[in-house]
Structure formats: C-alpha cells, structure tokens
Amino acid sequence: MEDLEQLVEEFGARTCPASAEDISSLGKKLGFTLSDEYKRFLSTYGVILYRSNETYGLGVPEDYYLNVLSKHADLSRDPTYPKSSVPLLEVGDGQYYLYDNINRKVLLWATPHGGIVKTTDDMLEPFLIKYLFRE
Numbered sequence: 001m002e003d004l005e006q007l008v009e010e011f012g013a014r015t016c017p018a019s020a021e022d023i024s025s026l027g028k029k030l031g032f033t034l035s036d037e038y039k040r041f042l043s044t045y046g047v048i049l050y051r052s053n054e055t056y057g058l059g060v061p062e063d064y065y066l067n068v069l070s071k072h073a074d075l076s077r078d079p080t081y082p083k084s085s086v087p088l089l090e091v092g093d094g095q096y097y098l099y100d101n102i103n104r105k106v107l108l109w110a111t112p113h114g115g116i117v118k119t120t121d122d123m124l125e126p127f128l129i130k131y132l133f134r135e
Contacts, residue, residue, distance in 0.1 A: 013050035016059030018042045035101045080115040
C-alpha cells in the first residue's frame with residue numbers, strides 16, 4: 001500500500017491506525033477471515049478522512065459512526081448484504097462500497113434490499129486511491 005501511503009501523506013489525510021489486537025478481535029466478531037490486504041489497511045490507516053471522503057474502519061471508538069463493526073452490524077441486517085464483506089464508504093442514496101474479503105474486490109451495494117449493483121475490478125488500494133484522491 002505504498003502508493004496510498006504516499007498520497008495520504010502528500011494530501012494530509014487523517015488516519016487512525018488500529019492495533020493488531022483490535023484487528024484480530026474484529027475478525028472474530030464478524031465471524032469470517034479478514035484478507036491480508038484488509039488487515040494491512042486497518043493496521044496502517046484504520047480509517048482515512050480526506051475532505052468529504054471517509055472510510056469505515058477501526059482505530060475509532062466502537063460507537064463512532066465510522067467504526068466498521070457497528071456499521072456492518074447495521075447493514076448486514078439486510079438479507080442481500082454479501083457475506084464476508086465489510087463497509088468501506090457510503091456513497092449516498094442507500095448505496096455503499098463494500099470490500100469482499102474472499103474475492104478481494106470492491107462491490108457497490110444498495111440497501112434496502114437492492115443487492116449488489118456492481119462488482120469493480122479494483123483491489124482495495126487502487127480503489128481507495130481512485131475514490132479518495134482522484135477527482
């Protein structure tokens with residue numbers, strides 16, 4: 001995630017890296033294995049805040065609106081929510097970008113009951129670079 005790290009530093013984006021303990025606990029609470037790529041994102045950044053763009057993640061209090069576990073608990077009540085996915089970004093109008101930990105792809109998903117709208121070809125780092133820093 002060197003390219004993303006460089007852009008975070010260059011643009012002065014705020015981050016809140018998560019501890020290894022918090023990341024391990026997240027995987028246990030979610031009930032599925034987190035990909036190495038996603039764990040690296042959490043340990044390096046936790047969440048990324050840049051301008052009006054904010055990612056869900058760890059490194060923030062459990063009751064904070066960007067906490068991935070609390071957002072996952074809310075969104076996963078929808079029966080169309082993809083298993084092994086975690087919320088990344090809110091797009092608006094009930095749409096969210098999710099990260100699929102099994103396929104290591106970013107999904108565009110709609111609620112209520114909208115399901116997967118699109119599967120991107122992007123892995124996590126290129127997607128975040130495009131969405132957060134490319135206008």
